[in-house]
Amino acid sequence: MKLRCSRRQMLQGMGAAGTAGLILGSGYVSLNFFSPKALYDPPNRFRIGKPEDFLNNKVTEIWKERQKVWLVHSSKGLYALVATCTHLGCTPNWFPEEEKFKCPCHGSVFNLEGDGVSGPAPEPLFRTSIVLTEKGDLIVGTGNLGIRLPDQSNREPRRSGEGFLIRV
Amino acid sequence: MTEGDNFKNKLLRSQLWRSIFRHRYPRSHREERRQSRTSFILHFHPSVIDKDRLRISQTWGLGGISFFLFLILTISGGLLMFYYRPSVEHAYHDMKDLEYVVSFGLFLRNLHRWAAHGMVVTVIAHMARVFYAGSYRPPRELNWVVGVFLLVLTFSLSFTGYLLPWDQLSYWAVTVATHMVRAAPIIGADGPFTLVRSGADLSSLLLGARTVSAPSLLRFYVLHVFLLPLATAAFIALHFWRIRKDRMIRKLM
Numbered sequence: 001m002k003l004r005c006s007r008r009q010m011l012q013g014m015g016a017a018g019t020a021g022l023i024l025g026s027g028y029v030s031l032n033f034f035s036p037k038a039l040y041d042p043p044n045r046f047r048i049g050k051p052e053d054f055l056n057n058k059v060t061e062i063w064k065e066r067q068k069v070w071l072v073h074s075s076k077g078l079y080a081l082v083a084t085c086t087h088l089g090c091t092p093n094w095f096p097e098e099e100k101f102k103c104p105c106h107g108s109v110f111n112l113e114g115d116g117v118s119g120p121a122p123e124p125l126f127r128t129s130i131v132l133t134e135k136g137d138l139i140v141g142t143g144n145l146g147i148r149l150p151d152q153s154n155r156e157p158r159r160s161g162e163g164f165l166i167r168v
Numbered sequence: 169m170t171e172g173d174n175f176k177n178k179l180l181r182s183q184l185w186r187s188i189f190r191h192r193y194p195r196s197h198r199e200e201r202r203q204s205r206t207s208f209i210l211h212f213h214p215s216v217i218d219k220d221r222l223r224i225s226q227t228w229g230l231g232g233i234s235f236f237l238f239l240i241l242t243i244s245g246g247l248l249m250f251y252y253r254p255s256v257e258h259a260y261h262d263m264k265d266l267e268y269v270v271s272f273g274l275f276l277r278n279l280h281r282w283a284a285h286g287m288v289v290t291v292i293a294h295m296a297r298v299f300y301a302g303s304y305r306p307p308r309e310l311n312w313v314v315g316v317f318l319l320v321l322t323f324s325l326s327f328t329g330y331l332l333p334w335d336q337l338s339y340w341a342v343t344v345a346t347h348m349v350r351a352a353p354i355i356g357a358d359g360p361f362t363l364v365r366s367g368a369d370l371s372s373l374l375l376g377a378r379t380v381s382a383p384s385l386l387r388f389y390v391l392h393v394f395l396l397p398l399a400t401a402a403f404i405a406l407h408f409w410r411i412r413k414d415r416m417i418r419k420l421m
Contacts, residue, residue, distance in 0.1 A: 029271075029272060032271040032272065033247065033250075033270065033271050033272050033273075033276075034250065035271075037269045037270060037271065038265065038269045
């Protein structure tokens with residue numbers, strides 16, 4: 001088959017292709033410019049200390065500000081809760097007298113286990129992985145979020161050697 | 169007639185197309201002249217002009233080049249603002265991030281810098297051309313004054329942008345310049361016939377402090393990205409409008 005194409009159509013086609021290329025190319029470049037290349041978030045795995053350091057307090061709040069994590073010591077053991085409400089992502093507050101986490105945005109209340117007691121939160125507070133190294137240090141990993149559902153008292157670790165509860 | 173031609177004709181006759189482009193391709197000189205009066209883009213040039221005035225050497229296009237550089241500076245500067253925080257803690261590191269981390273950040277920063285240097289050069293050259301051609305004569309004397317304001321605004325934009333990288337060069341350059349401001353008569357603390365004390369003179373007004381410090385960076389930033397560009401755009405609009413509305417200087421050199 002012989003393709004018939006006038007000089008004008010040829011030039012118009014080339015012009016349209018060039019314009020489309022320019023728009024697509026500059027679109028790609030713009031996307032590339034606006035997507036962040038360096039994130040200044042805190043590291044998602046960090047050492048928090050020895051288990052003995054946390055046996056006096058029920059809730060340790062020193063990582064809440066930056067890493068958004070509470071370390072909780074309950075009758076079951078040590079575990080790390082994510083300080084982000086499962087409703088719409090606000091940061092709840094810990095009330096030691098009532099032993100409750102309360103979210104200021106829409107009034108969700110969680111108990112020491114992170115289970116929802118009242119309010120709109122659909123799920124318990126998430127847990128982060130927590131590992132005891134051979135040297136006896138606790139490592140919290142916020143990148144590997146464990147979601148503890150209400151009917152599962154403790155989920156199985158996702159990877160070998162990674163759990164969501166340290167028995168003490 | 170092919171499918172493509174059919175679509176093109178439909179598009180050209182659609183209300184959407186005709187609301188954006190009010191004119192068809194001109195068929196006569198009369199139509200051409202009407203269009204150049206009523207079209208926003210075309211009205212930048214007069215509808216009729218002497219043949220001699222079309223020579224490149226008549227203006228060297230210096231005003232147009234200055235405006236083009238101003239557009240480049242506005243766009244590249246607006247994009248740089250996405251990654252620059254005007255605080256003592258962040259400014260220098262954000263500038264370094266633009267150079268080494270952000271995609272095309274180095275290109276944008278260099279574009280902004282060289283266009284800024286270029287604009288100072290072309291604005292001065294434009295002014296010299298207007299002076300030597302005598303284009304400042306009546307009825308264009310007001311436009312010369314507007315041009316002087318634009319020259320001062322260009323220098324001010326250059327000067328305020330100089331501080332923003334917050335490195336040693338910019339810090340000491342602005343320290344030196346604002347010390348020179350202190351020597352201004354009457355309103356400078358160290359100048360002759362001074363009426364103001366240190367901390368309340370023109371230099372402190374610029375810096376928001378006695379020395380170049382955190383308030384100075386913020387002041388220079390707000391001037392550089394908001395007040396001065398706004399004033400420059402307003403004066404450019406007036407400058408362009410006057411050059412089209414003032415009568416021509418009849419006698420060519």
